[in-house]
Amino acid sequence: MSSATDGKGILVVPACCTSVVVGTAPKTSMRMPIVHVPFASAAAVASGLREALLVRGLEDKQVIVWAGDGGTADIGMASLSGAAEKNADIIYIMYDNEAYMNTGIQRSSSTPRGAWTTTTPIMGKTEPKKDVSRIMISHDVPYVATASIAYPHDFYNKLQTSLKIRGFRFIQLHSPCPVGWRFDDSLTVDVARMAVETGMWILYEYKNGVIEISNPSRYLIQQNKFKPIEEYIKIQGRFASVDENTLKGLYEYRNRNIEFLNKLAK
Amino acid sequence: MVITMKLVKTEDKLPISYPSEGAAGKTGTWRLERPIVNNEMCTRCYLCEIYCPGNVITVDKEGAHIDYNYCKGCGICVKVCPKNAIKMEPEEE
Ligand code: SF4
Numbered sequence: 157m158s159s160a161t162d163g164k165g166i167l168v169v170p171a172c173c174t175s176v177v178v179g180t181a182p183k184t185s186m187r188m189p190i191v192h193v194p195f196a197s198a199a200a201v202a203s204g205l206r207e208a209l210l211v212r213g214l215e216d217k218q219v220i221v222w223a224g225d226g227g228t229a230d231i232g233m234a235s236l237s238g239a240a241e242k243n244a245d246i247i248y249i250m251y252d253n254e255a256y257m258n259t260g261i262q263r264s265s266s267t268p269r270g271a272w273t274t275t276t277p278i279m280g281k282t283e284p285k286k287d288v289s290r291i292m293i294s295h296d297v298p299y300v301a302t303a304s305i306a307y308p309h310d311f312y313n314k315l316q317t318s319l320k321i322r323g324f325r326f327i328q329l330h331s332p333c334p335v336g337w338r339f340d341d342s343l344t345v346d347v348a349r350m351a352v353e354t355g356m357w358i359l360y361e362y363k364n365g366v367i368e369i370s371n372p373s374r375y376l377i378q379q380n381k382f383k384p385i386e387e388y389i390k391i392q393g394r395f396a397s398v399d400e401n402t403l404k405g406l407y408e409y410r411n412r413n414i415e416f417l418n419k420l421a422k
Numbered sequence: 423m424v425i426t427m428k429l430v431k432t433e434d435k436l437p438i439s440y441p442s443e444g445a446a447g448k449t450g451t452w453r454l455e456r457p458i459v460n461n462e463m464c465t466r467c468y469l470c471e472i473y474c475p476g477n478v479i480t481v482d483k484e485g486a487h488i489d490y491n492y493c494k495g496c497g498i499c500v501k502v503c504p505k506n507a508i509k510m511e512p513e514e515e
C-alpha cells in the first residue's frame with residue numbers, strides 16, 4: 157500500500173488485527189504515517205485529518221482508513237455512514253475476515269450464515285452476512301469496490317483507481333483468516349480464490365452510478381460457471397455444522413446477490 | 423479571535439512511533455517449517471513475493487530470497503509457486 161500511495165498516504169487504524177501487527181510504541185512496522193484510533197471513530201478521525209491537511213494546503217495527501225469487519229460493519233458503522241454521507245475525501249478499506257478474530261473469533265455482522273464462531277458455537281451463525289459494500293452504494297459515494305487477497309493485481313488496480321478519485325471511496329477486501337475459519341495457513345490464497353469461484357464473494361466496482369463486474373467474476377457470471385458452494389465450505393472447519401437448510405440459505409444469498417449486481421451492472 | 427497554538431518541540435512529549443525493523447519482535451521464531459527455494463527451477467515470476475503475507479520475499483535476477491528473520495512458515499509461497507520451486511522442510515531448532 158505504501159508503494160501504491162507513493163509516500164502520500166496516511167493510515168488511520170482502529171482497534172483490529174492490524175493494530176497488533178503494527179507493533180508497540182515507540183516502534184512501528186509500517187513504512188507510512190499511521191494514527192491508531194478507538195474502534196468507533198476511524199471514519200470521523202480520518203475526515204477531520206483530511207480537513208486539517210487541506211487547511212495546511214497539503215492537497216495531495218491521501219487519508220486511508222484500514223479497518224476490520226467488526227470495526228466497520230458493527231462498531232464503526234455510524235461514523236462510516238456519516239463520513240460517506242458528507243462525502244469526506246478519504247479512502248476506507250475494510251479488510252473482511254468475517255469475525256472478530258484477534259479477540260477470540262466472535263461473530264460480527266459480516267460473518268456469513270452457517271459459520272462457527274466462539275459466540276455461535278453450536279449451529280453456526282443463523283443470520284446472513286451484512287453486505288457493507290451495498291450499504292455504501294446506497295450512500296451513492298463516488299467509488300465502491302470489492303477485492304480479494306487472492307487477486308492482488310485486481311486489488312492494486314482498484315487502489316490506484318480510487319487514488320485518482322476525490323471524495324469518499326470504499327474498498328472491501330476479502331481476507332480469509334486461517335485460525336478463525338479453521339483451515340491450514342498455506343491454503344489462505346486458495347480459500348480466498350474459492351470464495352470468488354463459488355460466487356460467495358463477487359468482485360466489482362461501483363463508479364458514476366454503475367456497477368462493473370471485475371474480470372475474475374465477470375466470466376463466471378456470464379457463463380454461469382460458478383463452482384458449487386459445497387467446495388468452498390468443505391475446506392473450512394468453521395462450516396462443519398452446515399446442514400441442508402443452511403446450505404440452501406447460502407445458495408439463495410449468492411443468487412440474490414448476483415441478481416442484484418446484474419441489475420445495476422452495465 | 424485569534425487562536426495561537428504553541429507547538430510541543432520535544433519529540434518525546436508526543437506519542438510518536440518511528441518505523442523500525444522488528445517492531446513486533448523477530449517473528450521468524452514462530453516458524454515450525456522453513457520454506458526453501460530451488461532457484462534453478464524458479465522463473466522469477468514474482469508470484470511468491472506478491473502473495474507472501476509477511477512481505478519477506480524478494481525476487482531478483484538470482485532468484486527468490488526469503489528473510490528468515492521474519493518468515494513465519496505459513497507455506498503460502500509453496501502453494502502459489504507455479505513451478506513448485508519452493509519446498510517446506512522441518513525447522514531445526
Ligand atoms: S512461508 Fe509464508 S511468510 Fe514465509 S516466505 Fe513463504 S509465504 Fe512468506
Ligand code: SF4
Pocket residue numbers: 459463464465466467468469470471481486502503504505506507508
Ligand atoms: S513463485 Fe516460484 S517461480 Fe515465481 S518467483 Fe517465486 S520461487 Fe520463483
